[in-house]
Amino acid sequence: MVTTIPQTPNTPIQSVLIVGNYCHDVLLQGGAVVAETLGGAASFISNVLTGLSVSFHLTSKVGVDFKYPVNHDPIVVPTSKTTVFHAYFDQGYSVNAHQDRVLKRIEVCDPINPSDLPDRKFDFGMAVGVGGEILPETLERMVEICDAVFVDIQALIRAFDENGTVKLVRLKESGFYHLLPRLKFLKASSDEALFMEVEEVRQWCCVVVTHGKDGCEVYWKDGEMKIAPFGANQIDPTGAGDSFLGGFVGGLVHGLVVPDAALVGNFFGSLTVAHIGLPKFDLRLLQRIKEEVQTRKVQCTCWLERRDDEVSFTKPAGHDEFHASLSSSKLVSAECRRDLSRSPGSVEQVIRPQYKGQQKFLLNSVYDKSN
Numbered sequence: 438m439v440t441t442i443p444q445t446p447n448t449p450i451q452s453v454l455i456v457g458n459y460c461h462d463v464l465l466q467g468g469a470v471v472a473e474t475l476g477g478a479a480s481f482i483s484n485v486l487t488g489l490s491v492s493f494h495l496t497s498k499v500g501v502d503f504k505y506p507v508n509h510d511p512i513v514v515p516t517s518k519t520t521v522f523h524a525y526f527d528q529g530y531s532v533n534a535h536q537d538r539v540l541k542r543i544e545v546c547d548p549i550n551p552s553d554l555p556d557r558k559f560d561f562g563m564a565v566g567v568g569g570e571i572l573p574e575t576l577e578r579m580v581e582i583c584d585a586v587f588v589d590i591q592a593l594i595r596a597f598d599e600n601g602t603v604k605l606v607r608l609k610e611s612g613f614y615h616l617l618p619r620l621k622f623l624k625a626s627s628d629e630a631l632f633m634e635v636e637e638v639r640q641w642c643c644v645v646v647t648h649g650k651d652g653c654e655v656y657w658k659d660g661e662m663k664i665a666p667f668g669a670n671q672i673d674p675t676g677a678g679d680s681f682l683g684g685f686v687g688g689l690v691h692g693l694v695v696p697d698a699a700l701v702g703n704f705f706g707s708l709t710v711a712h713i714g715l716p717k718f719d720l721r722l723l724q725r726i727k728e729e730v731q732t733r734k735v736q737c738t739c740w741l742e743r744r745d746d747e748v749s750f751t752k753p754a755g756h757d758e759f760h761a762s763l764s765s766s767k768l769v770s771a772e773c774r775r776d777l778s779r780s781p782g783s784v785e786q787v788i789r790p791q792y793k794g795q796q797k798f799l800l801n802s803v804y805d806k807s808n
């Protein structure tokens with residue numbers, strides 16, 4: 438299903454395809470359910486792209502039990518349940534899993550097949566499965582219909598034990614390795630990057646490794662660069678990587694060069710960790726960000742015209758100032774700041790009453806990324 442965003446001079450015209458299932462997330466700590474929210478990388482990415490006025494087509498599958506209202510209707514599979522994840526924030530470090538939480542897939546919806554994808558071309562494709570729903574043949578089809586494919590490695594290397602606990606397998610053994618030379622960007626968190634050979638993969642496609650509160654690092658064939666983070670009062674790390682990818686692709690769609698787009702990614706990652714579940718962004722803040730992005734695009738266009746293609750990876754002059762202006766947009770007004778710190782996320786999600794408004798409540802007990 439496609440979102441139509443009213444066209445303004447600031448609305449980009451590139452077409453974007455997001456592929457990945459929505460899911461139901463249950464966040465648990467100390468044996469108690471803290472919150473139940475809409476989840477899945479597709480939901481966090483849609484949220485960011487909509488905030489940046491980027492329209493997109495989304496292919497996602499759910500069961501008849503899917504319980505959240507969304508702007509992009511998923512395919513409802515009558516014989517299947519919606520994918521459900523339980524995220525435990527206090528089960529200790531498991532060697533082969535995410536370090537900040539232990540994730541268990543409790544229910545699994547059907548995979549997304551090549552025939553589920555739209556029969557048309559896109560400029561950008563995003564393969565962002567969470568529960569193993571993206572098959573090698575589905576990614577292959579995405580590569581055929583999209584000019585540039587962005588992949589979250591979690592869509593490729595997650596395996597599930599008999600209890601549904603997420604285990605990671607090496608990228609080489611994932612069944613997707615042969616497709617890497619046909620991808621444009623592969624994003625991994627620092628935990629996930631341990632399951633790939635960055636030095637080998639960067640020869641084929643650009644690798645972006647996210648480092649929680651420390652921002653991210655971009656590796657391409659001939660170089661690498663660190664991209665500075667933004668400050669955040671972390672409450673729940675869920676969706677930070679997804680929102681990062683949404684901001685990164687949103688920045689590129691708006692015409693930013695890679696380092697500046699990665700800053701936008703870091704920015705949305707930092708906004709997301711300050712909320713439980715899916716964040717509801719302040720409209721004035723979004724407006725300010727879009728203005729900053731447009732100004733930055735104009736600054737860089739003159740610079741890009743003078744140089745070759747590779748240059749879109751190099752940090753252009755004014756990058757640090759762009760960081761500062763995004764940072765200051767968080768302080769767009771005292772009112773906005775109050776709204777952001779109060780906002781529990783989207784209205785549909787359920788946060789248990791005893792946890793509501795507790796800003797010091799951190800879903801971080803294993804590894805607190807905010808320290």
Ligand SMILES: Nc1ncnc2c1ncn2[C@@H]1O[C@H](COP(=O)(O)OP(=O)(O)O)[C@@H](O)[C@H]1O
Nearest residue numbers: 626647648649650652669671677678703706707
């Ligand atoms: N505590 C934090 N403070 C500021 N930014 C953060 C924080 N945690 C995450 N981010 C931002 O979100 C991005 C993705 O977070 P990360 O934890 O690396 O991914 P994942 O959610 O996949 O584990 C980071 O690169 C960073 O820009």
Ligand SMILES: O=P([O-])([O-])O[C@@H]1[C@@H](O)[C@H](O)[C@@H](O)[C@H](O)[C@@H]1O
Nearest residue numbers: 476477478522675676677678679
């Ligand atoms: O936190 P993050 O790694 O960016 O992404 C998360 C997934 O890992 C998780 O499986 C899903 O249930 C969450 O809703 C979210 O999509």
